[in-house]
Amino acid sequence: MMSTLFAILFYLATLLFVVGLLSRINTYARTPAPLKIPTTPAPTTKGGVVLRMTREVVFFESLFKANLWTWSMGWLFHASLALVVLRHLRYFTEPVWGWVAFIQPFGVYAGITMLAGLAGLWARRLFVERIRYISTPSDHLWLVLLIAIAASGLLMKFAAHTDVIAVKTFFLGWMHFDIQTLPADALLIVHLSLVLLLLVFFPISKLLHAPGVFFSPTRNQTDNPRDKRHIAGWAKQMESESGK
Amino acid sequence: MSDITAPAYRVIPIIPALKPGAMEGKGPFVANEKINEAIGFPGKLVDDWHDKAIAKMGELLSKYRSFKVYMDACVHCGACTDKCHYFIGTQDPKNMPVARQDLVRSVYRRYFTLPGKLFPKLVGARDLTREVLDEWYNYFNQCSECRRCSVFCPYGIDTAEVTMAAREILDSIGYGQKYSNEIIGKVHKIGNNLGLPGPALLDTLEGLEEDVKEDTGIDVKFPIDVKGAEVLLITPSADFFAEPHIDSLIGYAKVFHATGTSWTLSTMASEAGNFGMFIGNYEQLRKIALRIREAALELGVKRIVVGECGHAWRVAYSFWNTLSGVGDGASEVDRFAQMLQKQLDHRYKQPTHICEFTWDAIERGALTFDKSKNDKHIITFHDSCNVARGSRMGDYAGGQFEIPRNIIKTVANNFVEMSPETTRERTFCCGGGGGLLTDDLLEIRVKGALPRMEALNQVKEEHGVNFMATICAICKAQFTKVLPIYGFDRRVVGGVHQLVSNAIILGDKK
Structure with a gap:
C-alpha cells in the first residue's frame, strides 16, 4: 500500500x-533580450562566453568576488550536493557504473560537508543583519x-541503517513501472517525502536560479555590439524600410 | 538644501549597520502633465493605475528576458547587499540592491507566481498598493543604474534592469520623474538635454574658437553642420558650456586639428546623452538615438565619434547598432541598418570613443605632447560606471580601463591609482548618474558619493592627488557639486581631454 503510494507520488513529482x-x-528561451547588456569586461567571442559561464557555474566566480564567506559555504554546499546526487545513481543503475562505484566513499563525506555548508549558510541568514533583513520565511524553509x-x-x-538493497529494488522496479516493496522505515519515509517536496516546488521557487543563470543576459551575451547588429523581433517591427 | 552635509569617512571600510527608513520620503519632483504628455505618457497618475501597472509589468516580463529571469533567479544570498554606493552612504536597507529589487519582486510574486498567489506571506509577496507604488517612486529614484551589483551577483542580476522596468511602469501610469522626462522633452524639441538652441550653440562655438586662438595662437576650428565632413562628433551638451566639461571639448577639437581630421558637430544631434535609457523606455531610447542616425545620413559622414560621457557611451557602444544601425554587421536584407552602414567607413569601429580616436592617433605618432604642462597635477582616474561595466573601448575586453589611462600617462607625468576595490569594474558611481543629477535629489547624491570620496581622500593624503580625471559629463557635474561638500576644491575633477588639451603641441604638423 505504502509502496504503491510512494511509487505514484514519485511519478507525479x-x-x-x-x-x-x-x-x-x-x-526564458523564448523571451527576447532586446539589448546587448553583458556586464563588462565581457568575452568578445562565443568561446569566451562558454568559459565565463563555466567559471560562473562551476566555481561561482562572481560570488567569490563578492563575499568569501558566502562563497565558501555556498560552494561547499553545491559541490557536496552534486557528489551526493551522483552517488545516489547507484540506486538507479544495475550494474552500477564504474565511476559511480568509485565516488561512493567521497559521496558519504560529501553528505557531511553538504550539511556543514547548509549550516553555514543558515547561520549567515540568521546572524548577519543585512541577510536577515532580506530573508523571507521561504528562504529559511528551503x-x-x-x-x-x-x-x-x-x-x-x-545511525539506523535502512535496507538499501530493498530501496534499490524498489527504484529499479519503479523505473520500469513495476512496483516493488519499499522498506517501512521511518527515516527513509521522511527522507523520500522531503525529496518529493523538493521536486514539486523546484520549478516554482527560487531554485530556478539553477536554470536561470544560463539565461542571464549579463553573463551569456557576447560583447560584440559594434560588429554585429543585435535586434529583437518586436523592436525590428518599429523600423521602416525608408530608414526612419 | 544648504544643510546637506557629507557623511563621515569610514575609518576602515566596514559594512555599515542598517538604518531602516533612513531615506524614506516622497522622492524627487514628479513630472507635471505638460512634461509627461509632451513625450507621450499619461499626464498624471491614472485612475486605474493598479491594473495598468500590473499589465505593464506583464508586458515587460514578456519583452525582456533580463527582467523575467531576474525576477525568478534571486536566492537572497546577500552577495550584493554591501555593494551599492547608496547603501554605503545612507545605510537604508532598501538601498541594498536585493532589497531594491524585492520592492518589485514582491509584487511580481503576488501577481505572476503560484506560491505568491497562494501563500504571499511565506514568499514575501505583497499587493500593489498606493504605499508600495510610492515606495517604488522613492527608491527607484535612488538607483543610478551603475551595475556595480551585477558584477558580484552569482546570477548576474542587474538591478539597473529592474530599476528601468520599475520606472517604465511608473511612467506608463503617469507617475514619472520631472528631471528625466523634462530633459527628454527638450532633446526632442531642441536637440539637446540642456535646451541650447542652434544659434546659441553657434555663438558658443565661435567664442571657443576665439578663446583657443588667444590661448595658443592657432586657428582651431569648431565646425558645425558641415556636409561631407569625415567625422561627426556627438558629445554631451554640457561640453558646450559647463565647467570643466568645456575644457575637454577644446581637447577634442585640438586632437582633430592636430591629426588633420575634417569633423563636424550637428545642431540636430547636439546631444550624446540618452535619458531614454534611464527611464527604461525602449521607444524613447530609440527615438533619441535616431536623431544621430538622421544627422549622420544628412551630413554624409564616414565616422561617428562620441565625446566624454558615461551612459551615452554605453548607449552608443552597446545599443546604437541595435537602435539605429550605427555599427557594422547588419544582415544583407536589413535595409534599415544597411542604409547607414554602407555609408560608414568600416576600417574604423563605429561608433568610436574619443579616447579610442586619440589613443589611436598617439599610437600612430600623429600627436606630440609637452607632458610638463600637466606637472601641476597629480592625477588619478575615476572609472565612470557605465563605461566600465556597460561598454568597451579598443579590441580587447577591458580596453575601457586601459585606453583612458594610457592617454593620461602619455600626456602627464604624475599618475596614481585609487584603491583597486574602487576602480575598473569595481568602480563606484559618482552618485549622480541614472537620472539623479537634479538638486531635488541632492541628499542622496552627496551620500552616494561617499565611497568615491573616501578613495579620493586616501590618494590625496598618501600621494597629494589634486586632479581626478574622468570621462563622463554627469560625473563631472556631480563631482563639481559634491566635492566642496566633502572639503575638496571643485576643480579637482576634470576630463581626460582636458589634460590632453593642456599638453598637446599644435602647429606645424601639416
Missing part, C-alpha cells in the same frame, strides 16, 4: 519537476528542508 522546469526554461534531507540521509548511513 517527477512529472511536475520535469514539465515545470522545461516550461520555465522554454519561457534551508530547513535541505538540512532535513541531508540529516535523514546521513542518519540512515551512520
Whole structure:
C-alpha cells in the first residue's frame, strides 16, 4: 500500500519537476533580450562566453568576488550536493557504473560537508543583519528542508541503517513501472517525502536560479555590439524600410 | 538644501549597520502633465493605475528576458547587499540592491507566481498598493543604474534592469520623474538635454574658437553642420558650456586639428546623452538615438565619434547598432541598418570613443605632447560606471580601463591609482548618474558619493592627488557639486581631454 503510494507520488513529482522546469526554461528561451547588456569586461567571442559561464557555474566566480564567506559555504554546499546526487545513481543503475562505484566513499563525506555548508549558510541568514533583513520565511524553509534531507540521509548511513538493497529494488522496479516493496522505515519515509517536496516546488521557487543563470543576459551575451547588429523581433517591427 | 552635509569617512571600510527608513520620503519632483504628455505618457497618475501597472509589468516580463529571469533567479544570498554606493552612504536597507529589487519582486510574486498567489506571506509577496507604488517612486529614484551589483551577483542580476522596468511602469501610469522626462522633452524639441538652441550653440562655438586662438595662437576650428565632413562628433551638451566639461571639448577639437581630421558637430544631434535609457523606455531610447542616425545620413559622414560621457557611451557602444544601425554587421536584407552602414567607413569601429580616436592617433605618432604642462597635477582616474561595466573601448575586453589611462600617462607625468576595490569594474558611481543629477535629489547624491570620496581622500593624503580625471559629463557635474561638500576644491575633477588639451603641441604638423 505504502509502496504503491510512494511509487505514484514519485511519478507525479517527477512529472511536475520535469514539465515545470522545461516550461520555465522554454519561457526564458523564448523571451527576447532586446539589448546587448553583458556586464563588462565581457568575452568578445562565443568561446569566451562558454568559459565565463563555466567559471560562473562551476566555481561561482562572481560570488567569490563578492563575499568569501558566502562563497565558501555556498560552494561547499553545491559541490557536496552534486557528489551526493551522483552517488545516489547507484540506486538507479544495475550494474552500477564504474565511476559511480568509485565516488561512493567521497559521496558519504560529501553528505557531511553538504550539511556543514547548509549550516553555514543558515547561520549567515540568521546572524548577519543585512541577510536577515532580506530573508523571507521561504528562504529559511528551503534551508530547513535541505538540512532535513541531508540529516535523514546521513542518519540512515551512520545511525539506523535502512535496507538499501530493498530501496534499490524498489527504484529499479519503479523505473520500469513495476512496483516493488519499499522498506517501512521511518527515516527513509521522511527522507523520500522531503525529496518529493523538493521536486514539486523546484520549478516554482527560487531554485530556478539553477536554470536561470544560463539565461542571464549579463553573463551569456557576447560583447560584440559594434560588429554585429543585435535586434529583437518586436523592436525590428518599429523600423521602416525608408530608414526612419 | 544648504544643510546637506557629507557623511563621515569610514575609518576602515566596514559594512555599515542598517538604518531602516533612513531615506524614506516622497522622492524627487514628479513630472507635471505638460512634461509627461509632451513625450507621450499619461499626464498624471491614472485612475486605474493598479491594473495598468500590473499589465505593464506583464508586458515587460514578456519583452525582456533580463527582467523575467531576474525576477525568478534571486536566492537572497546577500552577495550584493554591501555593494551599492547608496547603501554605503545612507545605510537604508532598501538601498541594498536585493532589497531594491524585492520592492518589485514582491509584487511580481503576488501577481505572476503560484506560491505568491497562494501563500504571499511565506514568499514575501505583497499587493500593489498606493504605499508600495510610492515606495517604488522613492527608491527607484535612488538607483543610478551603475551595475556595480551585477558584477558580484552569482546570477548576474542587474538591478539597473529592474530599476528601468520599475520606472517604465511608473511612467506608463503617469507617475514619472520631472528631471528625466523634462530633459527628454527638450532633446526632442531642441536637440539637446540642456535646451541650447542652434544659434546659441553657434555663438558658443565661435567664442571657443576665439578663446583657443588667444590661448595658443592657432586657428582651431569648431565646425558645425558641415556636409561631407569625415567625422561627426556627438558629445554631451554640457561640453558646450559647463565647467570643466568645456575644457575637454577644446581637447577634442585640438586632437582633430592636430591629426588633420575634417569633423563636424550637428545642431540636430547636439546631444550624446540618452535619458531614454534611464527611464527604461525602449521607444524613447530609440527615438533619441535616431536623431544621430538622421544627422549622420544628412551630413554624409564616414565616422561617428562620441565625446566624454558615461551612459551615452554605453548607449552608443552597446545599443546604437541595435537602435539605429550605427555599427557594422547588419544582415544583407536589413535595409534599415544597411542604409547607414554602407555609408560608414568600416576600417574604423563605429561608433568610436574619443579616447579610442586619440589613443589611436598617439599610437600612430600623429600627436606630440609637452607632458610638463600637466606637472601641476597629480592625477588619478575615476572609472565612470557605465563605461566600465556597460561598454568597451579598443579590441580587447577591458580596453575601457586601459585606453583612458594610457592617454593620461602619455600626456602627464604624475599618475596614481585609487584603491583597486574602487576602480575598473569595481568602480563606484559618482552618485549622480541614472537620472539623479537634479538638486531635488541632492541628499542622496552627496551620500552616494561617499565611497568615491573616501578613495579620493586616501590618494590625496598618501600621494597629494589634486586632479581626478574622468570621462563622463554627469560625473563631472556631480563631482563639481559634491566635492566642496566633502572639503575638496571643485576643480579637482576634470576630463581626460582636458589634460590632453593642456599638453598637446599644435602647429606645424601639416
